Amino acid sequence: MSTFSEWTPADAGRHIRVPVADDDKYSRGVLGVVTGSAEYPGAAVLGVEAALHTGLGMLRYLGPARASDFVLQRRPETVTAPGRVQAWLLGSGQDAAVRDPETASRLDVALHQGLPTVIDAGALDLVERSGGPTIVTPHFGELARIVDASKEQVAANPAAWAVRGAEALGVTVLLKGHSTYVAAPDGTRIVAASAPAWLATAGAGDALGGILGALVATHGDDIAADSGALARLGATASVIHGLAAKRASAGGPFTIVDLIRAVPATIADLLR
Ligand SMILES: NC(=O)C1=CN([C@@H]2O[C@H](COP(=O)(O)OP(=O)(O)OC[C@H]3O[C@@H](n4cnc5c(N)ncnc54)[C@H](OP(=O)(O)O)[C@@H]3O)[C@@H](O)[C@H]2O)[C@@H](O)CC1
Numbered sequence: 377m378s379t380f381s382e383w384t385p386a387d388a389g390r391h392i393r394v395p396v397a398d399d400d401k402y403s404r405g406v407l408g409v410v411t412g413s414a415e416y417p418g419a420a421v422l423g424v425e426a427a428l429h430t431g432l433g434m435l436r437y438l439g440p441a442r443a444s445d446f447v448l449q450r451r452p453e454t455v456t457a458p459g460r461v462q463a464w465l466l467g468s469g470q471d472a473a474v475r476d477p478e479t480a481s482r483l484d485v486a487l488h489q490g491l492p493t494v495i496d497a498g499a500l501d502l503v504e505r506s507g508g509p510t511i512v513t514p515h516f517g518e519l520a521r522i523v524d525a526s527k528e529q530v531a532a533n534p535a536a537w538a539v540r541g542a543e544a545l546g547v548t549v550l551l552k553g554h555s556t557y558v559a560a561p562d563g564t565r566i567v568a569a570s571a572p573a574w575l576a577t578a579g580a581g582d583a584l585g586g587i588l589g590a591l592v593a594t595h596g597d598d599i600a601a602d603s604g605a606l607a608r609l610g611a612t613a614s615v616i617h618g619l620a621a622k623r624a625s626a627g628g629p630f631t632i633v634d635l636i637r638a639v640p641a642t643i644a645d646l647l648r
């Protein structure tokens with residue numbers, strides 16, 4: 377049985393890139409995002425919001441028109457024209473069974489660029505086409521589907537199934553739950569457990585995807601140099617997400633928009 381090391385706030389603080397005087401919006405990192413659908417436009421809004429609150433140079437949103445309209449209404453900072461990106465966030469709020477042809481084509485183009493890629497929800501079935509360093513973010517039900525197990529089997533031993541997933545898929549697996557297990561094909565094994573159970577609410581995973589997408593877009597060099605970097609960034613995203621949830625909660629319920637609003641102050645605390 378592999379040993380998972382616990383990711384602390386101090387570890388997370390060391391994996392947040394702070395802009396320097398020479399930076400511009402391109403050097404900080406550009407994230408391309410193909411998420412959301414006519415059925416689930418809210419997932420696109422939450423992922424974009426979360427990425428922008430985590431900090432990055434630019435976000436290009438290239439999802440379906442209905443979702444794009446909502447994203448722009450909420451975040452006019454978003455760029456909706458195609459162009460160069462350093463990383464991709466794909467799949468949140470999409471259903472593989474009803475994917476429209478334009479979104480399918482945009483996912484395909486993204487997956488073939490060989491860039492660091494975060495794959496969530498409806499794009500999980502496309503993982504084999506991903507040409508770059510890849511991290512997938514399934515919940516128990518989604519991992520069970522991918523590795524052909526039952527949800528009960530995964531729930532009974534999530535650490536072991538995260539490892540099995542990483543071995544079977546050959547990519548880094550971030551398995552979401554009360555404790556989040558991150559396993560990479562190179563043997564990196566990390567667990568993050570900072571979230572209150574109030575976080576078990578719709579849209580929480582979409583926000584995690586955005587936080588992770590921003591961290592991946594701003595750490596291109598580290599990811600190219602180190603096969604365990606994506607796992608460490610995944611665990612960092614999970615710690616930021618969990619601590620922002622705690623801050624939004626203050627012991628009670630909260631909305632995912634509240635969690636996202638708490639992300640900048642959470643990051644500032646981690647950097648102190
Ligand atoms: N505002 C928006 O636009 C939102 C949009 N969203 C988007 O909706 C899409 C569908 O996502 P989804 O997770 O609801 O369904 P899906 O992947 O088909 O699950 C399959 C089965 O797995 C199980 N299961 C589910 N969750 C589990 C868990 N945490 N832990 C363990 N098991 C779990 C459960 O099986 P059961 O327990 O019923 O046997 C379920 O039936 C997706 O694209 C997402 O991004 C949401 O993010 C919400 C906000």
Ligand SMILES: Nc1ncnc2c1ncn2[C@@H]1O[C@H](COP(=O)(O)OP(=O)(O)O)[C@@H](O)[C@H]1O
Pocket residue numbers: 514515552553554555556571572573574575576577578579580581582583584617
């Ligand atoms: N009981 C729990 N305690 C703490 N965090 C949880 C709990 N259940 C789920 N989470 C977190 O909430 C998020 C749920 O993600 P996901 O299932 O993809 O939801 P959605 O698709 O609705 O966004 C994950 O980040 C997971 O780690």
